[in-house]
Amino acid sequence: MIETDELLSIRAAELYYEENKTQDEIGGVLRLTRWKVGRLLAQAKANGFIRIEIVHPRARRLPVERRLRDATGLTDAIVVSTAGVSGDDELQSRTAQAAADYLTSLRPIPRTLGISWGRTLHDVSVHLAPGWASGVNVVQINGGVSLNKRPGTAATTAVTIAQKAGGAATLLPSPAILERLETKRAIESDRAVAAVLEMASGASAFLYSAGQADENSAHVDSGYLHPDQVTELVRKGAVGDIVGRYIDSNGNIVDPALDERTVGIRLDQLRAATTAIAVISGRSKHPVARAIVGSGLCTVLVTDEDTANAILDDSP
Amino acid sequence: MIETDELLSIRAAELYYEENKTQDEIGGVLRLTRWKVGRLLAQAKANGFIRIEIVHPRARRLPVERRLRDATGLTDAIVVSTAGVSGDDELQSRTAQAAADYLTSLRPIPRTLGISWGRTLHDVSVHLAPGWASGVNVVQINGGVSLNKRPGTAATTAVTIAQKAGGAATLLPSPAILERLETKRAIESDRAVAAVLEMASGASAFLYSAGQADENSAHVDSGYLHPDQVTELVRKGAVGDIVGRYIDSNGNIVDPALDERTVGIRLDQLRAATTAIAVISGRSKHPVARAIVGSGLCTVLVTDEDTANAILDDSP
DNA sequence: GCATTTCTCGCTCATATGAGCAGTCGCAAC
DNA sequence: GTTGCGACTGCTCATATGAGCGAGAAATGC
Numbered sequence: 001m002i003e004t005d006e007l008l009s010i011r012a013a014e015l016y017y018e019e020n021k022t023q024d025e026i027g028g029v030l031r032l033t034r035w036k037v038g039r040l041l042a043q044a045k046a047n048g049f050i051r052i053e054i055v056h057p058r059a060r061r062l063p064v065e066r067r068l069r070d071a072t073g074l075t076d077a078i079v080v081s082t083a084g085v086s087g088d089d090e091l092q093s094r095t096a097q098a099a100a101d102y103l104t105s106l107r108p109i110p111r112t113l114g115i116s117w118g119r120t121l122h123d124v125s126v127h128l129a130p131g132w133a134s135g136v137n138v139v140q141i142n143g144g145v146s147l148n149k150r151p152g153t154a155a156t157t158a159v160t161i162a163q164k165a166g167g168a169a170t171l172l173p174s175p176a177i178l179e180r181l182e183t184k185r186a187i188e189s190d191r192a193v194a195a196v197l198e199m200a201s202g203a204s205a206f207l208y209s210a211g212q213a214d215e216n217s218a219h220v221d222s223g224y225l226h227p228d229q230v231t232e233l234v235r236k237g238a239v240g241d242i243v244g245r246y247i248d249s250n251g252n253i254v255d256p257a258l259d260e261r262t263v264g265i266r267l268d269q270l271r272a273a274t275t276a277i278a279v280i281s282g283r284s285k286h287p288v289a290r291a292i293v294g295s296g297l298c299t300v301l302v303t304d305e306d307t308a309n310a311i312l313d314d315s316p
Numbered sequence: 317m318i319e320t321d322e323l324l325s326i327r328a329a330e331l332y333y334e335e336n337k338t339q340d341e342i343g344g345v346l347r348l349t350r351w352k353v354g355r356l357l358a359q360a361k362a363n364g365f366i367r368i369e370i371v372h373p374r375a376r377r378l379p380v381e382r383r384l385r386d387a388t389g390l391t392d393a394i395v396v397s398t399a400g401v402s403g404d405d406e407l408q409s410r411t412a413q414a415a416a417d418y419l420t421s422l423r424p425i426p427r428t429l430g431i432s433w434g435r436t437l438h439d440v441s442v443h444l445a446p447g448w449a450s451g452v453n454v455v456q457i458n459g460g461v462s463l464n465k466r467p468g469t470a471a472t473t474a475v476t477i478a479q480k481a482g483g484a485a486t487l488l489p490s491p492a493i494l495e496r497l498e499t500k501r502a503i504e505s506d507r508a509v510a511a512v513l514e515m516a517s518g519a520s521a522f523l524y525s526a527g528q529a530d531e532n533s534a535h536v537d538s539g540y541l542h543p544d545q546v547t548e549l550v551r552k553g554a555v556g557d558i559v560g561r562y563i564d565s566n567g568n569i570v571d572p573a574l575d576e577r578t579v580g581i582r583l584d585q586l587r588a589a590t591t592a593i594a595v596i597s598g599r600s601k602h603p604v605a606r607a608i609v610g611s612g613l614c615t616v617l618v619t620d621e622d623t624a625n626a627i628l629d630d631s632p
Numbered sequence: 633g634c635a636t637t638t639c640t641c642g643c644t645c646a647t648a649t650g651a652g653c654a655g656t657c658g659c660a661a662c
Numbered sequence: 663g664t665t666g667c668g669a670c671t672g673c674t675c676a677t678a679t680g681a682g683c684g685a686g687a688a689a690t691g692c
């Protein structure tokens with residue numbers, strides 16, 4: 001009889017959801033009372049036979065967001081749906097859009113926003129609507145000006161975000177990683193740089209993304225690291241980088257010597273922040289995402305459904 | 317504003333379908349009246365942003381069935397859902413199950429059921445429940461006893477269906493295709509064979525499947541045709557075979573000479589039948605399916621969603 | 633074989649929802 | 663200006679649906 005009931009619940013669901021019949025009408029067709037039909041329908045839902053999907057680029061997955069918040073202690077989680085997504089680019093774009101939306105609705109409005117740079121952050125800047133806020137000053141929180149392939153993208157990102165909020169952008173005029181420790185110390189003590197770093201430390205909110213640790217890393221692309229160096233970092237346990245610093249799956253610095261030569265705010269500063277928004281999407285970034293969330297490097301995560309599920313599968 | 321409304325309708329849908337909030341509550345969250353929320357939800361549905369799927373092996377697609385009936389003039393159409401299907405085997409199995417269900421609920425119960433043989437029909441016989449009907453006699457409608465790889469499957473199919481209905485099976489003791497026309501004439505005039513063929517002609521319902529026209533055809537497998545012969549048939553426009561006869565996309569016999577040597581009921585007999593149930597599933601059979609439905613070779617089609625859509629895309 | 637527990641059914645009642653309608657606003661033509 | 667049209671809003675009212683309840687059936691334990 002349990003078998004029969006399951007089949008009946010499917011027949012009822014077909015009539016209810018696909019033919020838009022009322023439960024009473026279905027009762028007529030299947031020779032059941034309308035209460036029985038209601039129960040069958042409830043059963044079909046409970047068994048997971050009814051799948052409802054919201055197919056839209058801006059759709060979010062609220063239940064996943066909640067589970068993420070509950071499981072990880074994040075202040076907030078934004079999870080975009082992957083339903084109907086065509087490729088990695090679209091996923092990235094959806095996530096960036098969601099980050100832009102989140103930033104726009106963020107209260108209190110940050111007076112100073114510290115940002116990193118990269119493909120993702122650039123996308124976010126593009127998706128922000130002009131006038132998304134007013135009087136927000138933007139400051140870069142890690143180095144990396146000149147060596148980029150397309151020089152100036154890092155700067156453009158910061159400037160765009162600031163401009164659209166009617167605020168000023170403060171750039172960090174320093175490479176991401178220096179070759180010698182002394183040079184790094186020297187540049188850090190330079191007035192221009194020190195002032196920016198101080199401003200960055202005092203930002204009321206941070207927005208950053210993460211890079212994977214492999215030959216496609218932005219650091220390799222822009223010449224700060226040699227592919228072999230990345231391989232070596234991976235061997236030591238690196239899963240990716242945030243604000244230029246390579247971390248392992250526990251969120252710890254992988255190579256302290258290298259890290260010492262990296263210009264930008266430190267991870268403990270990020271951990272201490274009231275609002276640190278990480279924007280991460282794509283299969284290849286699941287490991288970094290896990291590390292970041294697991295070690296409290298962000299208070300807010302903006303990501304895609306798959307990444308969120310990867311984190312959830314991991315944590316309990 | 318139209319942009320904003322679309323986004324709002326998505327937010328409303330998230331809260332309604334994923335968080336199970338009432339429209340009133342959603343109104344509270346989004347600062348809208350509950351009527352506005354209702355309208356946004358209706359809009360989201362109308363725009364196709366809400367996709368509801370019934371995920372179950374026995375799920376059917378009633379709207380597609382109706383469109384099929386309307387577009388083709390079939391008496392009945394059974395379309396199984398492909399949602400969550402893992403492979404071709406499962407699709408085949410789901411379709412066979414549906415055919416078995418249809419047969420079980422068929423009214424009036426046929427006194428004599430004419431059947432073909434093959435993988436699909438075998439599957440149907442397996443899925444039929446014992447006692448699915450009472451007193452139904454089964455008769456084979458095309459030849460093909462001995463040459464099979466696993467001799468006896470054709471017979472087993474017929475016997476199983478009959479047995480489970482408490483009736484008798486009548487086998488057609490003849491090869492599917494004979495090498496010489498005279499032999500075919502001779503065997504047809506043999507009392508044993510002629511009697512079966514006559515019984516087949518008078519069956520109150522027919523149940524058959526179709527084969528694709530390529531090197532995987534059952535006729536090649538069982539040695540009735542050489543792969544080259546099939547290639548030649550394809551060159552002449554063959555899209556597949558039903559009850560052993562190769563047809564083109566218009567449902568016409570491709571090779572009259574070959575057809576003359578094929579033992580079984582003729583296509584015009586099938587076309588004249590009150591109830592002729594075709595069971596067809598799988599990508600490779602889309603062309604035959606189109607031909608069969610398009611040329612009125614069946615009154616009832618049991619198939620999968622993809623095949624149904626292929627037929628629908630074709631017809632208007 | 634009987635008592636007890638658990639399920640299931642059909643119901644009442646409260647609530648959620650959709651249809652339809654009148655009022656209002658913005659806009660354009662006169 | 664004003665008059666008419668169309669889109670939209672917030673309402674009333676009818677209907678569809680879900681929660682909860684008590685009676686009886688079925689399963690379980692003794």
